[in-house]
Amino acid sequence: METRQQGLLDPEPVTEVDEEMVSDVDLNNTLTxxxxxxxxxxxxxxxxxxxxxxxxxxxxxxxxxxxxxxxxxxxxxxxxxxxxxxxxxxxxSTAYKKTSETLSTAGQKTSAVFTTLGTAISRKFGDMRNSPSFKSFEEKVECTVSNIKTKVGSQGGGGSFEEVLSSAAHASAQETPSNNMSESSDHERTC
The missing domain is CATH 1.20.5 (Single alpha-helices involved in coiled-coils or other helix-helix interfaces)
Incomplete structure (x- = not known):
């Protein structure tokens, strides 16, 4: 008798049976x-x-x-x-309800974070706008715009808008940082 290779689920090696033994056993003999x-x-x-x-x-x-x-x-x-x-x-289902509640809570927390972030950004912009450097910049822009309007209006078509803009930019570039504070009050009176 030969043995076959053992399979994964086989607890013991399987042996091959001779054909002579099979023919000796008649399964139909058990029934009348x-x-x-x-x-x-x-x-x-x-x-x-x-x-x-x-x-x-x-x-x-x-x-x-x-x-x-x-x-x-x-x-x-x-x-x-x-x-x-x-x-x-x-x-x-319980799983759907739990997932829905979790997503709802996450959405509320995310909304609160964005609200807090928006408030902080608004506060920072407000602080920046009230800073002295921003006020100085704002005044310069207002004076430049006012000067351009005055020059364009007084020349009555004698000069182009580009010429007036370049002369205003040239005038702003000639201002020195030390003169800015004293001139800003002068510009406020002239603007």
Whole structure:
């Protein structure tokens, strides 16, 4: 007798059996002729019952389809009803409720963070706008715009807008940082 390679689920090595041993064992010897006929008869009856049940089931399915057709229930309507039922079942599930609550909490926290961030940015812009350097810059811009308006209005079409803009820029560039504070009050009076 030879042994085969052991498989993953085999607890013990499998041995091959000689063909002579198989022919010596007759499995039909355990049944008598009467028992064999009885089993064949029972098998025939079961096959007939299965055939009858298939016919009855086909008849019932046909009647089922006819009743649905009379009620106007189409496959699309059935699909919608099944989908709605499944959606409802999902929404009432514990996992969905927990996920929904978690996302809601996360959304509220995110909203609070953005609100706090927006408030902080607004406060910083307000502080920056009230700073002396921004005020000085704002005054320079206002004076430059005022000077441009004055020059354009007084020249009455004698000079182009580009010429007035370049002369105002040239005048602003000639101002020195030390003169800015003393001149800013002069500019306020002239602007």
């Amino acid at each position: 002729d009467e028992e064999r006929e009885e089993i064949l008869s029972e098998l025939t009856k079961l096959e007939e019952d299965i055939s009858t049940l298939r016919q009855v089931l086909a008849s019932k399915e046909k009647h089922h389809s006819e009743l649905k057709a009379k009620l106007g229930i189409t496959p699309l309507i059935e699909f919608k009803q099944n989908f709605n039922r499944s959606w409802y079942d999902m929404q009432t």
